[in-house]
Amino acid sequence: MKEVANQGIRTQEIEVNFGPHHPSTHGVFRMVLTLDGENVHKVNPHIGYLHRGIEKLAEKRTYAQCVPFTDRLDYICSMTNNLAYVQTVEQLLDLEVPTRAEYIRVIVSELQRIINHCIFWATFGNDLGSQTALMYGFRDREMILDVFEELTGSRMTYSYMRVGGIAKDISDEQLKEIERIVDYIMDEALPEYHNLITGNEIFQARTKDIGILKPETAIDYGVTGPNLRASGVEYDVRKDQPYGIYDQFDFDVPTRDKGDTYSRYIVRLEEIEQSCSIIKQALNNIPEGKVQVKRVPKRPPDGSVYSSIESPKGELGFYLVSDGSKRPYRFRVRPPTFIHLMALEEMMIGEKVADAIVILGSIDIVLGEVDR
Amino acid sequence: MGALQNLFVNLALLFRESMASIGFSQLGIEATMDLVAGIGVLGVISLSALALIYVERKVAGFIQVRLGPNRVGPKGMCQTVADALKLVGKEDIIPDRVDKLPFMIAPILFFVPAVLAYAIIPFGENMIPIDMNIGIFYFIAVCSLSTIPLIMAGWSSNNKYSLLGAMRSLAQSLSYEIPLVFSILGVVMITGSLQMSDIVAAQSDMWFIVTQPIAFLIYLIAGAAETNRPPFDLPEGESELVAGYMTEYSGMRWALFFLAEYAHLFIVSAIATTLFLGGWHGPILPSYIWFLIKTGFMIFVLMWVRWTFPRIRIDQLLNLGWKFLLPISLLNILITGVVLYFI
Numbered sequence: 254m255k256e257v258a259n260q261g262i263r264t265q266e267i268e269v270n271f272g273p274h275h276p277s278t279h280g281v282f283r284m285v286l287t288l289d290g291e292n293v294h295k296v297n298p299h300i301g302y303l304h305r306g307i308e309k310l311a312e313k314r315t316y317a318q319c320v321p322f323t324d325r326l327d328y329i330c331s332m333t334n335n336l337a338y339v340q341t342v343e344q345l346l347d348l349e350v351p352t353r354a355e356y357i358r359v360i361v362s363e364l365q366r367i368i369n370h371c372i373f374w375a376t377f378g379n380d381l382g383s384q385t386a387l388m389y390g391f392r393d394r395e396m397i398l399d400v401f402e403e404l405t406g407s408r409m410t411y412s413y414m415r416v417g418g419i420a421k422d423i424s425d426e427q428l429k430e431i432e433r434i435v436d437y438i439m440d441e442a443l444p445e446y447h448n449l450i451t452g453n454e455i456f457q458a459r460t461k462d463i464g465i466l467k468p469e470t471a472i473d474y475g476v477t478g479p480n481l482r483a484s485g486v487e488y489d490v491r492k493d494q495p496y497g498i499y500d501q502f503d504f505d506v507p508t509r510d511k512g513d514t515y516s517r518y519i520v521r522l523e524e525i526e527q528s529c530s531i532i533k534q535a536l537n538n539i540p541e542g543k544v545q546v547k548r549v550p551k552r553p554p555d556g557s558v559y560s561s562i563e564s565p566k567g568e569l570g571f572y573l574v575s576d577g578s579k580r581p582y583r584f585r586v587r588p589p590t591f592i593h594l595m596a597l598e599e600m601m602i603g604e605k606v607a608d609a610i611v612i613l614g615s616i617d618i619v620l621g622e623v624d625r
Numbered sequence: 626m627g628a629l630q631n632l633f634v635n636l637a638l639l640f641r642e643s644m645a646s647i648g649f650s651q652l653g654i655e656a657t658m659d660l661v662a663g664i665g666v667l668g669v670i671s672l673s674a675l676a677l678i679y680v681e682r683k684v685a686g687f688i689q690v691r692l693g694p695n696r697v698g699p700k701g702m703c704q705t706v707a708d709a710l711k712l713v714g715k716e717d718i719i720p721d722r723v724d725k726l727p728f729m730i731a732p733i734l735f736f737v738p739a740v741l742a743y744a745i746i747p748f749g750e751n752m753i754p755i756d757m758n759i760g761i762f763y764f765i766a767v768c769s770l771s772t773i774p775l776i777m778a779g780w781s782s783n784n785k786y787s788l789l790g791a792m793r794s795l796a797q798s799l800s801y802e803i804p805l806v807f808s809i810l811g812v813v814m815i816t817g818s819l820q821m822s823d824i825v826a827a828q829s830d831m832w833f834i835v836t837q838p839i840a841f842l843i844y845l846i847a848g849a850a851e852t853n854r855p856p857f858d859l860p861e862g863e864s865e866l867v868a869g870y871m872t873e874y875s876g877m878r879w880a881l882f883f884l885a886e887y888a889h890l891f892i893v894s895a896i897a898t899t900l901f902l903g904g905w906h907g908p909i910l911p912s913y914i915w916f917l918i919k920t921g922f923m924i925f926v927l928m929w930v931r932w933t934f935p936r937i938r939i940d941q942l943l944n945l946g947w948k949f950l951l952p953i954s955l956l957n958i959l960i961t962g963v964v965l966y967f968i
Contacts, residue, residue, distance in 0.1 A: 269785050291939060382856065382936025455856055456935050480637070585634035606789070607859070607938045 268525075271607070273302050279376065279613070289607045296598040300591075303624040309507050311584035316342050316416060319584065324410035326586060327370055327622040332365040333564040335414035339497060341560040341571040342416045345553045354418040355498045359441070360431065360535045362402075362562075363528040367438060368394050369565035370521045370528075371441060373617050377518060378450050380614040381459060386450055393442045394435050399493065400427060418545030422500055422510030432536055435529045443525060451522070456603035459517040462538040463602040464612035467512060474596040477589050478567025480526060483517040485510035514615035524565075551579045559587075566590050566617055585624060590618040630911045637661075652842040662754040668741040674819045674887045678705045681887075681928055715876030724781035729780065732874065732881035735774035739888035741767045745821050746895045749913030753821060760821035761813060764896060765806055770853060771799040771889070778882075779841065782873040789919030790872070793859050793939050799852055800946035801857075805847035808955035811961045813899045839957045841901045843950055848893035850888065850946070851925060856934040857942060861891040869904050894923035914925045 270282040281302035287295035307326065309391045311319045324331040325340040336358055343350060371394045377385020404423060405411040413420050434544075450456050466476070468484045481488055490498040491507040507523035509516035553575045561570030567589025574583035593616045600612050644654050679694065679702060686693025694701030707942050710815065719728060747753045747761040757763055772795055779791020813819060815836065816827045827833075834841045845854060850857040898919040907915030937945070 267785055270791070288886075321821055378935065381936065382858070383932075385689050385932050386686075386935075388691060392690055450935070453934065459935065459938055460939055605938060605940065 256348045265575070271609075279618055280623075281622055282618070282623070284609070286606065286609060288606060291607075293601050293604055293606065293609055296601045296609070298594055298597060299530045300594070300623050301622070303620045305625065308496065308584050308586065311581060313580060313589060315579045315582060316553070318449075319551075319581065320414065320416075321412045323436075324412050325621055326566065326588070326625060327566060327590070327619045329619060330369050330565050331366050331409065331411045332361045332413060333569065334555060335561060335563045336362055336411065336497075337560070337564065337569045338571050339414040339416050340571050341558055342553070343575055344560050345556065345558045345575055345617055346416070346550055348417055348549065350418055350497075350546065350548060351543045352498070353422075353543040354541040356535050357419055357423055357544065358497060360423075360532055360539075361401075361404075361419075363532045363535075364397050364431065366528045367473060367525050368397050369617075370525050371442075373517075374446055374450070375519055379613045380610050381456060383450065383456075386446075389442075389445065389449065393438065396437070400430055400434065403414045403427060403494075415545060415549075417549045418543070420545075422544045428536055428539070428584065431532065432604060435532050438525065439529045443522065446522060448500065453521070457515065459611060460513065460518060460615070461610075462511075462513050463604060463608050464514045464615060465512045466600050467503070468510075470599055471512070471596065474599070475592045476567070476596055477592075478563070478565070479520045480517055480567065480593055480596075482506065483520045486513035490561055490568050493501075494561070496560070496562055502531050502534055514611055517615045517617075552577060557583075562591065565578065566619065566622070567593065569622075582608065584623075588618070588622040588625065591623045594618060630750070632911065634747065659755070662744075666740065666754060669748075670743065670888050670891075673710075673891050674884050675705045675840075677887045677924065678708075679892065684711050684925065684928045685932050688830060688929070695801070697927045701947065707955060709880065712876055712880040718875050720873055722783045722822050723941075724783070726967060727777040727781035727836075728745070728873075731774045731778035732878045732885070734777065736766045736881055736885040736888070738770040738893060741770075741886050741894045746773070746892070747821050747825050747899055747904055747916070752905075752913060756820065756822055756843075759819045759821075761809055761824065763818050763894075764892075765809065766774070769802055770935060770968055771851075771885075778871070778874070784873055787872050790859075794853060796822075796939065797853070797857060797859065797942055797946075800943050801847040801850035801950070804843050804946060804950035804954045805851060807951070807958060808843040808847065809900060811837045811840040811954075814961050814965060815957070819890065821899060825899060825906070828903040829906055830941065832901065832906075834901040834914050837901065837955060837957070837961070841897070843954050843957070844897060844901070844927075844949065847946075848897065849930065852889040852893055852929055854886075855928070856892065859942060890924060890927065891920070894927065897923045899943065 261382075266289050269284065269286050269288055273281040273283045275293040278538075283299035283302070285299065286293050286299075305325070306432050307322050311322055311586035314322070317563040320335055320338065326334045336529050342348075371390045375387045375390025375394075378384075378390065392473075401411060402408050404421065404427060405413045411413060466480065466484050468481075468486045471481050471484045477488065477490075483507060487506055487508050490496070491514065492506055504527045507520050507527065509520055555575060555577045556572040557572065559570055559572040561568050563569075567591055568587065571584070572585040573581050574585075574586065576582040597613065597616070640661070641654055641658065644657060649657065680702070683701070684691040694704035696708050698702045701850075708945045719725065724823060745753060745757055745763055753760075775794045775798075776791050779787040779794075782788075812833050814823060815833065816824045818824070850944050871879055874882060895916075902923070904917045904919075905912035905916040907918075911917075
């Protein structure tokens, strides 16, 4: 505890522990804040409470058996995790995926993005005190989860992607259901979100000009995804290094240039709109055909490959090193949220305690990915 | 209808006559009637707390597109009773290094001002427990008593979260006392008396919400802030400080804090009804039914606001109180004074 001179009044700093058990730390995350009254002087994040040794475990599994591990990384975005991994292996094997499978991958990834941003909106509202936002966001996510359950058999860890395609084909009724859901989200859910929270004066006072992340700082730390785009840097892996068939779709990349929590919030809501538009384009153009390559080689050639996608949280990349056997020699994940946590101290110093929670909520972390 | 209108008044008169016929002295009758009033107040508090907790959960449920309690008893109405029984049966945990005396007394002391304030509420025509000539002033005085037990709870808990919560609640209560008082002052100026029955009588033609709309809004905001209700519930900010000053309390002690909060909610709504919504005035129905309807409406408005808005931060809260509400309430007094001078 330091004694801090404050215009002649001697005050003491206290260390407050936002412990692993906390309603608002989005998982088992521990943050030790050094406070002077209500102002934050130092932030010390402690992670590792959810470490399961996924990267080590993957070295003892075949490439196909690693897919369920990737589900459990960022457990609310299983589809995109699967996609990133499977794409990397396909690049290693130099495999081409059937077009229908590519389209279904796009539809499912964008639905996953919508789910993630709905959860973000719900938990962000809850952090700010509006439990109603929590209920509304989760209600809308339920509809998409029903589709996923019918498609893959589970609500959270889907293991839907396979090396060379996807696990199961999607039926026409399910495609119609997805179209109905997308219409609902665009016409009813999003306006409700904006009505309830975005335009609210209390919300705006609590999120505008809070937790500012400058673009140069963001690039220095390696921040990607909506957090980076909210600071003004227009970098989206889908546009700048297109993977799959994303270069055939027409969509905008929402950007703001303030870098505060309000920008991060708005960028994500606008991304929901863009995802809906992408899904509609995919639904219109999806061809018939197979959804999985007939024969997938079990042993990839020697070599290493790094491939990344734009996951809802940021740039999720996989670096796989193969030594010619049927198990990966090195399975390395580039976890976007782990990197974002580095920038946490930059954003929090000087803000108040109540803002600390808001800032943590706005960078949207999931401990499964941070700790692996 | 006439019998129903004066139901409780007639019951009280009957009771007095029976006591007089037994042979009580005048002093004895008065003392017994005060005792009966006290017991009645405690009864009202318990019943209203029971009902309000259930209503709050149902209202919250419907606003959040879900059902709320619906299993225990018909439509879930026995849920509060079940919860109360559970809380009474819990182990009384007193953490090791707390300051024992303040820790144990704080919940009780927090409950006391709420009960005291019920003494001057006009539940109906001629139905005030004690019709003091400084009625509303007594309410203001008692209201400010409730901040000290919060500090006791936060400090004695030996917990940084609790201390933060207690400090916040102290700052909040102090800041919103003054706009609260000034908004009431407008009403008192028009009535010319501090007595609650006079204030209600002065509204027989026109409710004060019409002549003092600004004061009503200020009272509503300041009242919500005084009772630590969202959007002003920073002292018990659930997502930030776990439960603020209540963190270390469990079982019946916590239940007392909770009950006191709902008692405060009822008081704030009842005073709003009395001062601005015409008290117990109303056609056809008996006076106490009108009082209950209007108070219920105010409670519903406060609950509606609670479940819609996010939480305000402490410095924004203090800004709102000192830089916005205070000048406007002073302006309101100025305008009221000027208008009264010329009428």
